Amino acid sequence: MNGPSLPGPHLPGPIDPPARLLMGPGPVSAYPSVLRAMSAPLVGQYDPFMTASMTQTQQLYRQVWGTTNDATVLVDGTSRAGIEAAIVSLVRPGDRVLVPVFGRFGLLLAEIATRAMAEVHTIEVPWGQVFPVSTIEEAVRRVRPTLLALVQGDTSTTMNQPLDEVGALCARYGVLFYSDATASLGGNLFEADAWGLDAATAGLQKCLGGPSGSAPITLSPRAVDVLRSRQRIEAGIREPDDPDASDFVRSNYFDLGMILDYWGPRRLNHHTEATSMLYAARECARVLLAEGRDAVVERHRVAGAAMLAGVRGLGLQVFGDVAHKMHNVVAVEIPDGVPGEEVRAAMLADLGIEIGTSFGPLHGRVWRIGTMGYNAQQDAVLTTLAALEVVLRRFGCSVPPGGGVDAAADVYRGA
Incomplete structure (x- = not known):
């Protein structure tokens, strides 16, 4: 019987990336303290240090987002994981979703909403432009969507869509307002509460100065109510043959109701938190807030x-x-x-x-x-x-x- 094989010259050495100055649209060079944070020792997912770090991270990102939302957490995964979690958790099959498209990432929101079995409506402007709020309002009146999904900063075109009047518009028409702020959060003004956001997601790898792999998200109380209504079947409040049973969240991993239960005081097990990415996300927010x-x-x-x-x-x-x-x-x-x-x-x-x-x-x-x-x-x-x-x-x-x-x-x- 052959014994264990010994390391040979064909095996690669330790990882040793070349020195790079990352001046593209992202990812970018991380803050040194973020890289140091990622090398900190691991602890168990229910270790008091771990749960305290999760709570601290929530508090930090409330300030980053400009919100008092309790439901401010991380989704383990890239910024696209946060986008998908928001859309599949907030949208029921057949819901109308309106996506104003002014670049590549508006098209992504429309695709994910389509996969969530929504009835997706898009409006477009030429790449290199943004939408006047009057154009968005006309589309909201015409489509009557459940959700408006709007990118703030689209790196494909470099444009920054003004959001400051959109939340009030959505409130007038009873529309949930979600924004993808992956490319903009931290480097451009973002005021989740003042602008009336119901949901917003981001990533670490751009203005926040960290690695890709963790998606900060914040949800308004109105958005949380939607999530909780979709958990009723899992809680046994509805029977599986209920006519509304088809509206439960189709993803387990991206079910924000379950993720909130994991981050909440009950700490209900959902997944094993990506500890090193939590450290990175915490440090990204800490660095930003320390500078102001x-x-x-x-x-x-x-x-x-x-x-x-x-x-x-x-x-x-x-x-x-x-x-x-x-x-x-x-x-x-x-x-x-x-x-x-x-x-x-x-x-x-x-x-x-x-x-x-x-x-x-x-x-x-x-x-x-x-x-x-x-x-x-x-x-x-x-x-x-x-x-x-x-x-x-x-x-x-x-x-x-x-x-x-x-x-x-x-x-x-x-x-």
Whole structure:
């Protein structure tokens, strides 16, 4: 009988990623303290330290979201896990869902709602624009949806959809209001209570400056009532042959009612919390609040303004309605005759800097350059602009010497 095999030279060594400056649309370089938090020792899921950390994380994210909602928790999974949990838990089969689409991620909301067996209605504006509230109101009057699902910041187009009047509109028509704030939370103003949100979800890997893998979510009391009504069959209050029995949540993992019971005072077992990701999410929120929520938004605003001025200082054009651009990402038109993917590859291979492309009609037409989280700071902005200038020259693009760095530095001097 053969004994256990011994390690050989074919086995890989310990993980050792190359040094990268992640200046794309996300993920971005994490705060060092977040990475340190993830290396902290594990404890049992009902250890007093663990449950206290969960409670602390809830308290921190209430401040991040701008809410007093008790139902403020994490969904274990990427930001898409949070999106799916919100939609499948709030939408019953046959419910009408209205999705205003202004980029790739509005299309994602519509797809997930369709999979939840909703009757999905969409309205669209050209990529690079946002919706006037009057257009959303006309669609709400026409469709009479149960849920309005609206992205705040869509990184595919870099646009930031104004939300401040939408909650009041939804309240007038009795519509639940959900927003995907994956790309925007932390780097752009978000006020869950003041704007009348019933549900909002995000991820850590953009302005919050952490890794992908945990999805903060907040739910209003009205949204919680909807979740609880869908738990009645599981609690035995309804019989399985009840005509309304088909409206129970079709996902076990993404059933927010069950997740809230796990995070609540009864700590009803649902899953084993991803401990290291909880540590990361807690630290992301702690870092943000230690600096100050408004200060972090302002830091992102200045970094975004500097990057915008810098790419223009290189003579490059910017895509979309800049008046509605997110603070934390800019879409740069690829100059005619310049091989966009080769430029990206050279930035990464030769200089260790990652910038992004985009989706759909913008794929190969723009580069997306992010300034978010730990990288929303002057040295990262200036380094990226200097590197872009060098690579553009290599590919025959005539750009003003130092034009990008000088223009960005002027923004910082004036901030």
